[in-house]
Amino acid sequence: MSTTDSQTPNKFIHWLKNSITARMFMVGFLTLILLIPLFFVQNLIDERAQRQQEVVAEINEKWGEEVLIYGPVLKIPYTTEVKKTVQNRETKTFETQIEEQEHIAYFFPENLELTTQVNPEIKNRSIYKTTVYNSETHFEGQFAVPDFSEAPSKPVSILWEKARMVFQTSNLKGVNEQVNIKLNTHTYLFTSKYEPRPAKALEPVALYTMESDFLKTESLPQESKVNFGMKLHINGSQQLRFIPVGKTTEAQITSGWETNNFTGNYLPYNQDKLEGKGFDAKWKVLDINRPFPQQFFEQLPHLNEYAFGVNFMIPVDEYQKSERTAKYGFLVIGLTFLIFFLIQSLSKIGIHPFQYLMIGLALIMFYTLLISISEHSNYFNAYLTASIAVILLIALYARSILKNIKFPIFIAASLSLLYSFIYVIIQLESYALLVGSVGLFIILALVMYVSRKIDWNS
Incomplete structure (x- = not known):
């Protein structure tokens, strides 16, 4: 080399x-x-x-997940006339027949007052933690005489004897006491209603329906307003929200939880909501503040996006x-x-x-x-x-x-x-x-x- x-x-x-x-x-x-x-x-x-998210989701699932409340709502069936053209087999001519079809109307309360006490606590699993709570909500309000003038077809008869109360929540598992509603002097028990659900829910938070028995005549707002009251004890996690179904909805949520995050389309109006330990928040939502009417026909719409409430999740950043x-x-x-x-x-x-x-x-x-x-x-x-x-x-x-x-x-x-x-x-x-x-x-x-x-x- x-x-x-x-x-x-x-x-x-x-x-x-x-x-x-x-x-x-x-x-x-x-x-x-x-x-x-x-x-x-x-x-x-x-x-x-x-x-961390998986562990929190597992804890929340066992205790009770997010609570979203929709109701109470008055459900009244009614009938309309439908003309049908049929062929007479003997005369071979066409005849017009009138049949009655049954439909469903849903009416929201005239006013709705919600008073809620929430007691949060922290659940730990290994190094992870999340917030769960138990709550007690009192519902009071009135149902006005139903207005069928907006119905797609003019009602022939209103089936008052088939009227029921409807109540929806996202967390049936968390309900820890029987749910009753008092209309004037009569009390009605809510029971769960089975509804087949698609493999993938359209709404991020799915709602489950509870219905009462048929309402007695004295409990129906046929000629005048009817007062109602009910109480809901429910466990939950993450957040607690209400859909403002009242023509005037007033809500008050009280809790000793210091980490608070008010969520939804509407914020509390009282300036002293954060004074002292915890919070005492108040809302007032009028029908003019929300883009939906007081009555719906055939089926209840999805109104989750208009809910308001409090988020109790621990800010894990x-x-x-x-x-x-x-x-x-x-x-x-x-x-x-x-x-x-x-x-x-x-x-x-x-x-x-x-x-x-x-x-x-x-x-x-x-x-x-x-x-x-x-x-x-x-x-x-x-x-x-x-x-x-x-x-x-x-x-x-x-x-x-x-x-x-x-x-x-x-x-x-x-x-x-x-x-x-x-x-x-x-x-x-x-x-x-x-x-x-x-x-x-x-x-x-x-x-x-x-x-x-x-x-x-x-």
């Missing part, structure tokens, strides 16, 4: 060790390689978040914050490698690619520490613990590589500022983009300032 051939590998190795361009390519390549374990960490966060933090992983790895690259270029201290790789893996470990600690504590404690552990690890490792104390201190200070900057961005909502952009601009300016003395032609 000639002398020229033997010197070629030596020149290439010397170029890799001493060329700034070679080191730049090496650092960039390692940064891209570290995106692979970072991707697996992001998948781990997604899996843990999904597991540790996984969401961890996921957002992991999205900045590329930035953290890139800037950390850039700091070591600048130190290496300015001080002429050699740093092996393996040492870069160890530093990168230490940065990846931050996210696994963050997600594992946050499952047993809050996000702030997890972030603080994980960042301190990783900063100390990298600083001590840098001390052994760089052979002095000033560079490791600088690296620890830089990483502390970087992790603090990311934490601030994660906490912000409206100003996250602005703060992030300004911060990155400042970092770029500092890099440009420090790198101005580097001889890039070497």
Whole structure:
């Protein structure tokens, strides 16, 4: 082998060790390689978040899921005349016959007053927790004399003897006492009605129907209004909502739960709803506030989208914050490698690619520490613990590589500022983009300032 051939590998190795361009390519390549374990960490966060949702759903299913209440509603059958043309077999002529067909009309209350006391509690399973509650709701109101003028066809007769009360809820499993309704002086028991359901419900929250026995004459609003009252004891989870079926619907929900989130199309009107511990929220919804009338014919419509109420779910945002933090992983790895690259270029201290790789893996470990600690504590404690552990690890490792104390201190200070900057961005909502952009601009300016003395032609 000639002398020229033997010197070629030596020149290439010397170029890799001493060329700034070679080191730049090496650092960039390692940064891209570290995106692979970072991707697996992001998948781990997604899996843990999904597991948390599965456990919460299992607890809620056994206790009683979301409660959505629809009713009470007055159900009255009626008949209409239908003309049919039939052929007489004997005379071979066509004749017109009049038949009566039965239809159903549904009437909402004239006014509806709801008073609800909710007692939430926290259920735990392993490291996961969710909120469940038991509630007691009192219904009071009036039914006005039904108006059949909007019926598709003029009624021939109203079948008052077949009138019933209808009540719907999303959570039959959670009902823990018999449901009765009192109309004037008579009380009627609700019983469940079987209704075949499609494989996939059209509504996100499916409603189950309960009906009363046939109503007595004294309980019917044939000539004047009829007062009603009922009580509902029900267990549930996630949230409690009501559909405003009254021409005037007034609701009051009281609870000692401090984490509250009012949900739905309508918000409480009272300003003192959050005074003291818990809340005492009041709603008033008029018929003019909602886009549906007081009566329907043939079938009850789906009105879930117009419900209002309270959400009792615990805001579990540790996984969401961890996921957002992991999205900045590329930035953290890139800037950390850039700091070591600048130190290496300015001080002429050699740093092996393996040492870069160890530093990168230490940065990846931050996210696994963050997600594992946050499952047993809050996000702030997890972030603080994980960042301190990783900063100390990298600083001590840098001390052994760089052979002095000033560079490791600088690296620890830089990483502390970087992790603090990311934490601030994660906490912000409206100003996250602005703060992030300004911060990155400042970092770029500092890099440009420090790198101005580097001889890039070497």
